[in-house]
Amino acid sequence: MSPVLTTSLVPDEQKSAYWRDALGRALVPMSVTPCRERSFSGRIVTGRIGGLRVSTVEADAQRARRTEAHIRRSAEPSVAVAVQTSGRTVFVQDGHEETAVRDDLFVYDTAHPYFMDHPERFSLRVVHVPRRLLALTDGELRGVTGRVMSTERGCAAVLKPFILTVVASAHLYSPSASGGLANGLVDLLSTLVTERAEERGAEDGHTRNHLLRRVREHIDQNLGDPALSPESVAKAHNISVRYLHRLFEEEGVTVSRLIQRRRLEECAHELARRGRTSPTVSAVAQRWGFVNPTHFSRVFRGAYGLSPREWRSVRLGAWQDGTAGHA
Structure with a gap:
């Protein structure tokens, strides 16, 4: 069985401290503020797939923040991929604020500060991939971190069921199967980054062409102005x-x-x-x-x-x- 961390047997006055420590051990160190201190309920199921850490997080409304101080206390940076299975997550990282709802996927970099607001009870399936396993530049990663993606199309549509399956069944796989699944997940994440970069390139090209047309129209409409420059x-x-x-x-x-x-x-x-x-x-x-x-x-x-x-x-x-x- 996979290790389970739960507040169900913890006294009310100790729930917040216990939950903060549990999240820090299962995910990464962060500060956590439950919206209801004494009656708070949270549960984490953890496991491993090859060299990847996987977790199921189910909890009441809360806010979590990871700061530079937390990052300095962390042993190894990782990239997390999360699937929202219930509730909502308002996520802020690298200047982006987006909201994930059920079936959405989002990616975040634990080497950068972030903020998560869960305004109601929620559940997530999360995979932490060590940064060293990803043959990606920081610039390439920035194209997906802090972004919420629909899982209705593209690589995200393939990655979502993969994550749901391996997180739920991590304890069932043999070491060799776990290694193969971990490699497959890393490859899918890299493909997702590439796909998003191509989409951004197309969007940037469309924006550039639109701006060029506007500039040319402006020039044509103001040719008689000697100050045009x-x-x-x-x-x-x-x-x-x-x-x-x-x-x-x-x-x-x-x-x-x-x-x-x-x-x-x-x-x-x-x-x-x-x-x-x-x-x-x-x-x-x-x-x-x-x-x-x-x-x-x-x-x-x-x-x-x-x-x-x-x-x-x-x-x-x-x-x-x-x-x-x-x-």
Whole structure:
């Protein structure tokens, strides 16, 4: 039989201290505050699967906190994977606060402080994996720690029944079977981390593309503003200029060049437009954000090989000859 730690035989005035010590031995050292001191009820069933510690925790409402002081007293860091089998857990780690409900899965790193609030009676199935067994970087782990995951799809859907089974039946397996199951669980956890990283990459790509579209629309809508610049664009989107430039690294053009190119395109389009009256080159340049006519003529010639006036003359002549395409 697996060891059982329970408050059922402990005097009321000693329950809190007993429970705190029990959690520290079965899981990791932490401070625990039961919501009902004297009538508190809690039970832990512990076991091992190969080199992994497994636990079933069932208890009344409580709050638990692991601090830097607790971490310094711990022998070996581990990564815990928990399945919520009843009640709720409000979990906070690394700046993330999320709530797990029944059938949810969450991962936490015992080498980092965390806070758990169980507002009602709850039960968890928990596996502690020694950090040294995971061939993962701290950055990769941060992608899952402090996160609550649905077990309805993906790797979490496979990991949930695996954890429920091995935790409940840890005492039944032979040493060789336990070792194989432990390796399988470690592999599944690593796969979960990889899957989440791929999902975040896709989400980040979607966010990046959305932001790029917004920036391009903003530039097009403000080409006539002489103050339009990388600094003003970044400010309008609440991002740093550095991040704005990084955003455009894969676009093959800097933000400044994009602004200038779009202004030149609009000027070229307007200069080639037929009409009874044609605005002056200077007026066209100013309408699209060019303050200095000399500078405008120079960059226009650099882009199109003709001065603005020559461009207008050639394009209008082509219209008259019927050889120009639609501008």
